[in-house]
Amino acid sequence: MAEILKIQPLTRDAFAPFGEVIETDPSAMRYINGGTTERYHALAEAEATGEDARVIINIFRGSPRTFPYAVDMMERHPFGSQSFSPIDNRPWLVVVAEDEGGRPGRPKVFRAGGRQGVNYRRNVWHHPLMTVGAVSDFLVVDRLGKGVNLVEYSYETPFVIEAP
Numbered sequence: 001m002a003e004i005l006k007i008q009p010l011t012r013d014a015f016a017p018f019g020e021v022i023e024t025d026p027s028a029m030r031y032i033n034g035g036t037t038e039r040y041h042a043l044a045e046a047e048a049t050g051e052d053a054r055v056i057i058n059i060f061r062g063s064p065r066t067f068p069y070a071v072d073m074m075e076r077h078p079f080g081s082q083s084f085s086p087i088d089n090r091p092w093l094v095v096v097a098e099d100e101g102g103r104p105g106r107p108k109v110f111r112a113g114g115r116q117g118v119n120y121r122r123n124v125w126h127h128p129l130m131t132v133g134a135v136s137d138f139l140v141v142d143r144l145g146k147g148v149n150l151v152e153y154s155y156e157t158p159f160v161i162e163a164p
C-alpha cells in the first residue's frame with residue numbers, strides 16, 4: 001500500500017539538511033549601486049567537482065505533473081550542486097530525502113512559493129523538477145563536466161503525493 005506524503009511549507013531551517021532556499025531573505029540583503037539595488041548576497045553556493053567541471057546556467061521548462069503523483073524514484077548528482085529558481089512566479093513542489101546507507105530514505109515534500117528557489121547540495125537525493133499547475137520556466141544552475149553526474153534510485157513501493 002503506497003504511503004501518502006504530507007506537504008510542508010518550504011523554510012530555510014526545514015530545508016537546511018538538503019541545501020539552501022533561494023529567496024529575498026532580509027538578513028542577506030545589502031544595498032548596492034548607490035542604493036538603487038537590493039543585493040541578496042550569497043544565498044547559496046554552486047559546486048562543481050571532477051574532471052573539466054564547470055558551473056553552467058540553464059532554463060528548464062517544466063510540464064505540470066498530474067496528481068495524485070507517485071514518487072517512485074529519486075536521484076542525486078555526485079559531482080555538483082543543482083539549483084532551481086522559478087521564473088514564472090508559480091508555486092511548485094520540492095521533494096528530497098536523507099541518505100540512508102547509500103539509498104534515499106522516506107521523501108519529504110515541500111511546497112515552494114513562486115518566489116522561492118532551492119539549491120540541492122552535491123549528492124542530495126531529490127526528485128526531478130516537479131512543476132505544478134502549468135508549464136513553468138526555472139533558472140537552473142548546475143554542473144557540466146566529465147563523468148556521469150546522475151545516480152538514480154527506484155523505491156520498491158512508491159510514495160504518493162495526493163494533491164499539490
Ligand SMILES: NC(=O)N[C@@H](O)C(=O)O
Nearest residue numbers: 075082126127128129130
Ligand atoms: N536531468 C536533469 O538535468 N534534471 C534533473 O537533474 C532534475 O533534478 O530535474
Ligand code: NI
Nearest residue numbers: 075077082128
Ligand atoms: Ni537533479
